Amino acid sequence: MIRRSPANLPKSARGFTLIEVMVALLVFGLIATAAAEVGSQYISSYERIRDKTLAGWLAENRINEIRLEDSLPDISENAKDKDYGPFRWQVTTKVLATAEAKMRRIEVKVARYQDGRSKPYPVHTLSAFVGQR
Numbered sequence: 001m002i003r004r005s006p007a008n009l010p011k012s013a014r015g016f017t018l019i020e021v022m023v024a025l026l027v028f029g030l031i032a033t034a035a036a037e038v039g040s041q042y043i044s045s046y047e048r049i050r051d052k053t054l055a056g057w058l059a060e061n062r063i064n065e066i067r068l069e070d071s072l073p074d075i076s077e078n079a080k081d082k083d084y085g086p087f088r089w090q091v092t093t094k095v096l097a098t099a100e101a102k103m104r105r106i107e108v109k110v111a112r113y114q115d116g117r118s119k120p121y122p123v124h125t126l127s128a129f130v131g132q133r
Helices: 018-067
Strands: 075-085 087-097 101-112 121-131
Touching: 018 075, 018 087, 018 101, 018 121
Parallel strands: none
Antiparallel strands: 075 087, 087 101, 101 121
8 A cells, every 4th residue: 555645646646734724723713602602693683572572561551550440549559569460570660649639640660580699680671641531
């Protein structure tokens, strides 16, 4: 069996040099890092939009509950925990006086509990006005 040295092989039969392989790995690594960053941003954006949507629905539901009451709500502030979707939320409702005695300003703040934390982080705030019928 006759072995040829790499210098005697035709150009089409030679392999890649170490430098070419290293450059190819560098390019692949940069592309993979960029793709991972884009994927991470997509997931963060999705989670933020999901939380804002669910919190918005909770806030609108709370304001509509107050609007459906027969009488004008008293000036107060309360917080209740609710399970909505796969998460636990804190819905804080403030009923504030206005210059008009037959109107109230309602502020609903919605915060989500994260796993393992006792204090929720704020996600959404919604304000509305309710008048006496």
